[in-house]
Amino acid sequence: MAAIVELAGVRKTYTSGTLSVDALRGITATIDQGEYVAIMGPSGSGKSTLMHILGCLDVPTAGTYHLAGEDVSEMTETELADVRNRRIGFVFQQFNLLAGMSAWHNVELPLLYAGVHRTERRDRALAALERVGLADRSAHRPGELSGGQQQRVSIARALVTNPDIILADEPTGNLDSVSTRDVLGLLDDLHRQGRTIILITHEYDVAEVAERRLVIRDGLLSDQPVTAAGVTP
Numbered sequence: 001m002a003a004i005v006e007l008a009g010v011r012k013t014y015t016s017g018t019l020s021v022d023a024l025r026g027i028t029a030t031i032d033q034g035e036y037v038a039i040m041g042p043s044g045s046g047k048s049t050l051m052h053i054l055g056c057l058d059v060p061t062a063g064t065y066h067l068a069g070e071d072v073s074e075m076t077e078t079e080l081a082d083v084r085n086r087r088i089g090f091v092f093q094q095f096n097l098l099a100g101m102s103a104w105h106n107v108e109l110p111l112l113y114a115g116v117h118r119t120e121r122r123d124r125a126l127a128a129l130e131r132v133g134l135a136d137r138s139a140h141r142p143g144e145l146s147g148g149q150q151q152r153v154s155i156a157r158a159l160v161t162n163p164d165i166i167l168a169d170e171p172t173g174n175l176d177s178v179s180t181r182d183v184l185g186l187l188d189d190l191h192r193q194g195r196t197i198i199l200i201t202h203e204y205d206v207a208e209v210a211e212r213r214l215v216i217r218d219g220l221l222s223d224q225p226v227t228a229a230g231v232t233p
Contacts, residue, residue, distance in 0.1 A: 003066075004164055004196050005031035005054065010063035012049050023049040025219035026063070031198065033164075036191040038199040038210035039221075046219040051200045055088055055167050056080045068164050085114055089158025089166045093173035095150045097142040104129060104138040107157045114161065128156035132186060148179025155186060166190065169200045184209050 012024040023046045031037050041047035052058040053065060056072055059080070064073045072083055084090075089110075097106045108125035116124070129138050132152040142150050151171060158166050168187065172180040188209060191197050199210055207213050215222050 002033050003030045004033040004035075004068055005029070005198075006064075006066040007053075008064045010053060010060045010065060012046075012053065012058070013061045023219055024053070024060070027216075027219075027221045028063075029214065029221055031196065033196055034191075034194050035212060036188075036197045036199070036210045038201055038207035038213045039216060040201060040204070040207050040213060041216035042202060045216045047200060047202070047216050049219075050216060050221075051167070051169055054165075054198060055090060056084045085110055085161060087164040089161060089163040091151070091154050091158050091166060091168040091171045093170040095142070095147075095154050095174075097150055097153060099142055102139050102141055103134060103145070103153045103156075106142070106153055107160050110157065110161045124160050125156070128160045129153070131159065132156045146179065147175050148182050151175060151179070151183050152186065155183070155190075159190075164196060166195055166197045167200070168197065170202070171199070172201075172203070172206055180206070 007027050007029045010024055010027040011022065014021045014023060027050065039047060039050065049058070053060060056067070056075075057080070059075065060073055064071060066072070067083065068087055070083065072080065075083065104122065104125040107128050108121040111121040111124060126135065126138055129135055132155050134149060134152050134156065137145060137149060142153070145153065166187070171187070172183055175183060184206065187197055187199070197210075199207065201207050
């Protein structure tokens with residue numbers, strides 16, 4: 001399979017006055033098209049910073065990041081926004097749905113930003129909701145849906161642009177055990193259909209569903225084996 005994500009010597013340094021903090025200290029990794037990869041790490045490990053780099057929400061201080069062959073390391077904010085909308089579907093822990101809008105209106109938003117015609121937006125949004133099993137809830141607002149259903153809406157929104165990558169940041173963090181199994185089952189179904197999925201999590205039980213697990217600690221990434229007790233020494 002061709003590489004969809006290529007990180008080479010990626011560093012991220014935050015500076016405040018005379019204080020500098022190295023959040024990422026030289027990350028090199030490759031994720032192939034169609035892979036399902038979990039990135040694990042405790043609080044303060046650099047996990048969130050890496051997620052921001054992968055999601056084109058930020059750029060490295062040093063090193064390079066190629067996404068689907070495109071060098072995004074030194075892009076402007078406008079260029080990054082375009083890449084995000086075309087290539088990445090986001091699934092967040094907090095769902096990030098607009099409370100006053102129906103499910104299908106929430107799902108169509110990335111298409112609205114992309115300038116897609118209104119009729120096509122609606123058709124694609126409804127098709128995405130059908131794909132996640134919520135065709136009969138398309139007119140419901142987030143407050144009328146369960147947590148698991150809201151996360152399915154956010155997954156439909158991530159799918160609607162047909163992105164290269166689904167980037168799921170702690171997608172089960174606000175869900176009960178039943179909804180967690182449902183959402184992870186849906187992500188697994190998408191993976192079997194050929195989607196590339198990158199799952200950011202601190203929970204072993206969640207990371208276990210991925211076919212490959214990477215561990216980030218102190219700003220460095222490794223392929224160390226992971227067990228329920230944590231990272232193997």
